[in-house]
Amino acid sequence: xxxxxxxxxxxIAILAISIVKLGTDLVKENIMGKEADELExxxxxxxxxxxxxxxxxxxTVMYFQNGDGYLVPVMxxxxxxxxxxxxxxxxxxxxxxxxESLIDTGxxxxxxxxxxxxxxxxxxxxxxxxxDFNGNILNTDSKEDEENLIKGIVYTLTxxxxxxxxxxxxxxxxxxxxxxxSPVSEPIGRENINTLGDLSKGKSNVVVYxxxxxxxxxxxxxxxxxxxxxxVTNVGSALDVLFQGPPELSGxxxxxxxxxxLGGVEIKDGTAFVDISTKVGDGIDDExxxxxxxxxxxTLGEFKEIENVEIFVDxxxxxxxxxxxxxxx
Numbered sequence: 151x152x153x154x155x156x157x158x159x160x161x162i163a164i165l166a167i168s169i170v171k172l173g174t175d176l177v178k179e180n181i182m183g184k185e186a187d188e189l190e191x192x193x194x195x196x197x198x199x200x201x202x203x204x205x206x207x208x209x210t211v212m213y214f215q216n217g218d219g220y221l222v223p224v225m226x227x228x229x230x231x232x233x234x235x236x237x238x239x240x241x242x243x244x245x246x247x248x249x250e251s252l253i254d255t256g257x258x259x260x261x262x263x264x265x266x267x268x269x270x271x272x273x274x275x276x277x278x279x280x281x282d283f284n285g286n287i288l289n290t291d292s293k294e295d296e297e298n299l300i301k302g303i304v305y306t307l308t309x310x311x312x313x314x315x316x317x318x319x320x321x322x323x324x325x326x327x328x329x330x331x332s333p334v335s336e337p338i339g340r341e342n343i344n345t346l347g348d349l350s351k352g353k354s355n356v357v358v359y360x361x362x363x364x365x366x367x368x369x370x371x372x373x374x375x376x377x378x379x380x381x382v383t384n385v386g387s388a389l390d391v392l393f394q395g396p397p398e399l400s401g402x403x404x405x406x407x408x409x410x411x412l413g414g415v416e417i418k419d420g421t422a423f424v425d426i427s428t429k430v431g432d433g434i435d436d437e438x439x440x441x442x443x444x445x446x447x448x449t450l451g452e453f454k455e456i457e458n459v460e461i462f463v464d465x466x467x468x469x470x471x472x473x474x475x476x477x478x479x
């Protein structure tokens with residue numbers, strides 16, 4: 151009699167587990183569509199996330215938009231979540247809560263209100279991340295907003311070292327274009343953020359960091375893409391553009407004074423040795439050096455081969471570090 155009861159209870163347990171599994175599979179299929187079985191959820195167990203002293207919060211980089219329409223990278227603390235990449239994108243969706251958190255920053259969210267991240271996955275071999283949104287992702291107001299939406303998503307996800315490119319999907323499907331004509335049929339990588347100038351007129355492009363001049367209280371460092379006549383992108387051309395300063399009417403400025411000139415740059419064993427000189431006999435103080443270092447460090451940080459920077463001012467070493475990130479709040 152006891153054996154029969156055990157057998158009955160065992161059959162009931164197996165049936166219950168089967169029903170739960172079936173329900174889970176159906177939900178997954180409805181959310182992700184036909185490609186659901188190809189997806190592997192991105193977890194937060196890699197070394198690409200900074201864990202804070204408070205175990206319930208993590209630091210991650212996400213992109214917002216300022217009043218002049220520039221994408222601004224921000225290091226922000228968000229609650230810990232197993233799907234950290236998905237949680238990061240969720241913190242970029244326009245909502246009352248996000249607007250309130252940004253109210254003192256001069257920034258705004260780039261992902262339209264009501265957008266839901268249905269699922270997110272990564273192919274560990276190719277580094278391609280598929281991210282599936284609901285239809286509200288299409289509700290951008292202009293071509294410029296749509297371009298910032300795409301670049302902001304791509305740059306945010308590729309901050310995670312395992313992600314190289316991003317395939318944007320809508321309701322489980324890959325679309326040829328979004329609402330305002332931006333192509334999304336293929337995986338997209340990091341390229342040409344905050345373009346200044348006609349890229350078709352240059353031979354190569356560089357990314358340099360200038361400062362938001364429209365709201366002095368914020369002082370955000372903003373990456374911009376500028377064309378150059380150098381045959382290929384290189385450290386020297388990037389620093390030349392940086393020291394020339396931002397174009398007029400760009401709404402940007404630099405911390406590098408006009409009386410500072412670039413003497414040259416040499417790279418050896420992962421270290422960039424940057425020689426700058428002053429046109430005044432008294433040199434420059436530590437505060438200005440620190441600001442100059444951040445401009446140079448962030449710009450050179452775009453080059454993967456550079457791990458450290460040493461700056462020489464009039465032949466004297468003054469600093470040896472590359473800033474980890476541009477902005478934090």
